[in-house]
Amino acid sequence: MHSVILIPARYPSVRFPGKPLALLTGATGEARSLIRRSWDAAREVSGVDGVYVLTDDDRIAEASRAFGAEVLMTSDAPRNGTERCAEALDLLPSMPDVVVNLQGDAPLTPPHYVEALVEAMADASVEMATPVLRTEPHHLEALRADRKAGRVGATTAIFREDGTAIYFSKEVLPFADRAAETGIPVFHHVGCYAYRPDALRRYAAWDMGPLETAEGLEQLRFLENGVPVRCVEVEARGRAFWELNNPSDIPLIEDIMRREGIA
Structure with a gap:
């Protein structure tokens, strides 16, 4: 399958403009921007035909081009990353079979997570x-701590x-206290998506x-x-x-990057 990774990035943000x-400073002491680290993560994925940064902001575009990324300039109309990926379909040099949205706030996404998604899309019924x-x-305690502190953080999936x-x-779903009693697992949703182009347009x-x-x-x-x-469980x-x-x-x-030796 012909697949590409798109990294949507916008400058305005209520929680973190x-x-x-x-x-972000890695294990070697080098500081790299979040968009650079997201691009680095995307470049580690095998079997994809291209990686593009999507943005409507000149500051992000300039910074991305400086470290070698291909940038597609979208409008400021998209309200989220999926809408930005849909708009970018008409900017790609050729139409892929699978579009991967690697969100620009997840630089710790291991390549095998993305590879598992592309593999799942080999089933033609999966949109x-x-x-x-x-x-x-x-991990679960960190999720619960965010909610107790009133921080809007990670997402769970059932x-x-x-x-x-x-x-x-x-x-945190299902209800974490009851889930612990019954042994029901809590799943952290990783903010990465694979789509068919037709599904994106719809x-x-x-x-x-x-x-x-x-x-x-x-x-x-x-x-x-x-x-x-389709939820794809990854290890x-x-x-x-x-x-x-x-x-x-x-x-x-940054602490995770130091522990795992991520430069």
Whole structure:
């Protein structure tokens, strides 16, 4: 399959303005921008035919071109990364079979997460897929700590036995105390998506629904419009995963990079 990775990035943010240009210091002491580290992560994925940064901001575009990224300039109309990916379809040099949205706030995404998504798209019935990671006790506690502190952070997913998504939420689902009693796992949703181009075009034509609006989660628009979302369980393989949602996440991510030797 012909597949590409798109990294949507925007400058305005309620929680963290200018987040793509925030600096993260790795194991060697070198500070690189978040958008650079996201691009670095995308370049580690095997079997894809191109990696592009999508933005409507000249500052992000200039910084991205400076480290060698190919940039596609979109309008300022997209309200989320999926809409930005849909707009970028007409800017690509050729139409891919699979579009991967590697969100620009997840520089710790291991390449095998993305490779698992592309592999899942080999099933022609799958229109959209996204990775989920079974939480370990310390991981789950970090999710719960964010909610207790009132921080809007990571997302959890619940899905059927066949991997079809039931719901995604910024709350810890299922109810974590009861889940611990019954042994039901809590799955951290990894903010990365693979789509068919046709599914992306249909997405852009739909209005935001009440669930997407309430949760602030773009993938819920697919569920609200009856499009199944395939959750692909991935294994940590010794890699820690965390997203940069708030400024307070920077030292957490830098600590992970130092422990794992990420330059």
